[in-house]
Amino acid sequence: MNWDDLKLVDAAARMRSLSGAAKSLDISQPQLSRRLKMFEDKIGARLFDRTPTGLKPTEAGLRLIPLADDMRKRAEAAARILPDLSGSALKVVRVAVDEVRARVLTDRFAELTALLDGIELELISSHQSVNHQSRSIELQIRNCLPETDTLIARKIGDLAYAVFGSAGYIANNPSARTEDRYKTCNWLGFAPDDLWYPSHMQWLDCRLSKRPLLRSNTMTTLMNMTSSGAGLALLPVFMGAQNPDLVQLTPPLAELTNAEHIIVHRDLRREPAVRQAMDAIAQVYRNMAPLLTGAPALKPIEAAE
Numbered sequence: 001m002n003w004d005d006l007k008l009v010d011a012a013a014r015m016r017s018l019s020g021a022a023k024s025l026d027i028s029q030p031q032l033s034r035r036l037k038m039f040e041d042k043i044g045a046r047l048f049d050r051t052p053t054g055l056k057p058t059e060a061g062l063r064l065i066p067l068a069d070d071m072r073k074r075a076e077a078a079a080r081i082l083p084d085l086s087g088s089a090l091k092v093v094r095v096a097v098d099e100v101r102a103r104v105l106t107d108r109f110a111e112l113t114a115l116l117d118g119i120e121l122e123l124i125s126s127h128q129s130v131n132h133q134s135r136s137i138e139l140q141i142r143n144c145l146p147e148t149d150t151l152i153a154r155k156i157g158d159l160a161y162a163v164f165g166s167a168g169y170i171a172n173n174p175s176a177r178t179e180d181r182y183k184t185c186n187w188l189g190f191a192p193d194d195l196w197y198p199s200h201m202q203w204l205d206c207r208l209s210k211r212p213l214l215r216s217n218t219m220t221t222l223m224n225m226t227s228s229g230a231g232l233a234l235l236p237v238f239m240g241a242q243n244p245d246l247v248q249l250t251p252p253l254a255e256l257t258n259a260e261h262i263i264v265h266r267d268l269r270r271e272p273a274v275r276q277a278m279d280a281i282a283q284v285y286r287n288m289a290p291l292l293t294g295a296p297a298l299k300p301i302e303a304a305e
Contacts, residue, residue: 003071005039008032009047010068013061016054093119093277096126096140099220100159100236101260104141104292107238108284115280119273127217138265138274141281143258152269153261154278157285160252160294161200164240167247169229176232176249182207186231191217200234203256237294252294260285260292 011021012032022032040046047061057065097105102123105112112121124137129146145153163181170176175184189204189212190197204212213231216222219239226233227245234256240246262281268274285292 003075005035005042006064006068006071008036008039009061009064010072012036012048012055013057013065013068018055091118091120091273092122093138093273094122094124094136095277095281096124096137098125098127098142099218100239101141103220103239104288105281105284108288111287112280112284115283116277119276119280121277138268138271139277139281140263141260142263143260145261146263150266151263152266153263154282155259155261156282157260157289157292158257159260159292160237161234161256162237162240162248162252162294163232163250164223164226164235164243164246164248165232166227166229166245169231170247170249181232181249183209186213188212188222188225188231188233189215190222191215199258200256203253204234236292238288238291241291241294257293 007025008021011024012018015021015024018033018036019029022029025032036047043060045060046058047064048055048057095105102125105121105123126137126140129140129142129144141156143159165173165176165185169185173185175181187204187208190201192201192215214225216225219236222233223235223239223243223246225231226235226240227243232249234253235246237248237252241248262278264274264278269278289295
């Protein structure tokens with residue numbers, strides 16, 4: 001049974017005539033009469049008696065007419081709110097990011113806001129894979145791919161890392177400029193429970209002759225410790241190169257240049273606000289590509305000599 005059949009019953013009951021019912025539904029009387037007869041045959045019950053004073057519901061009709069009337073009222077209520085639905089669509093998109101990805105977006109805040117064109121972003125701090133099923137987060141930016149096919153990953157760029165140290169620390173430890181840095185210098189590393197940097201931890205483990213002096217699970221803390229002269233560290237090139245207290249000691253490391261992805265649930269990717277937010281973030285990453293991959297030599301090592 002479908003609503004098109006029940007519409008015939010509802011119109012006939014309200015208009016009490018086939019001609020009136022046909023007119024209200026904008027179809028011909030023969031068409032309505034034929035379709036109503038087909039519906040009665042399908043359910044095996046006559047719904048109306050044709051009398052000189054009009055249509056009169058049968059016992060079966062009296063049972064079905066209230067249900068058809070209720071469905072018509074619900075359809076009319078839905079039609080009334082349709083013009084307002086676009087105004088109540090999703091306007092706030094929540095993006096889970098760690099401090100590195102947050103820095104990418106906030107460094108180009110004005111550009112990002114213009115691209116969003118009225119869509120609001122909420123940046124939610126997270127170092128873990130978020131639960132997209134709960135719908136508490138619409139997007140997440142990270143370098144690792146999702147492990148379930150309910151999530152979709154869209155590559156938006158690459159992020160490079162290099163070795164940095166403060167000018168003061170390098171002045172006191174000249175070996176920082178040489179390959180001996182891995183044996184003689186103090187290093188700052190990553191907390192072992194940190195999700196995002198397993199390849200960075202492995203890279204350091206293969207080179208350092210002793211454990212890092214200090215460890216953290218946030219890149220901002222590592223950069224601050226490096227700036228203070230505590231030792232050398234792997235930092236995102238775009239963050240380290242723009243810090244006036246730091247000197248870049250290696251080129252961008254190809255083996256630690258990772259793809260960046262926006263993660264979204266399949267059911268949300270067609271939501272207009274989500275799609276617009278994804279496009280805006282991807283555009284910011286494209287515009288920042290030279291900085292993120294370390295293409296421009298913003299601060300060559302010679303600057304500290």
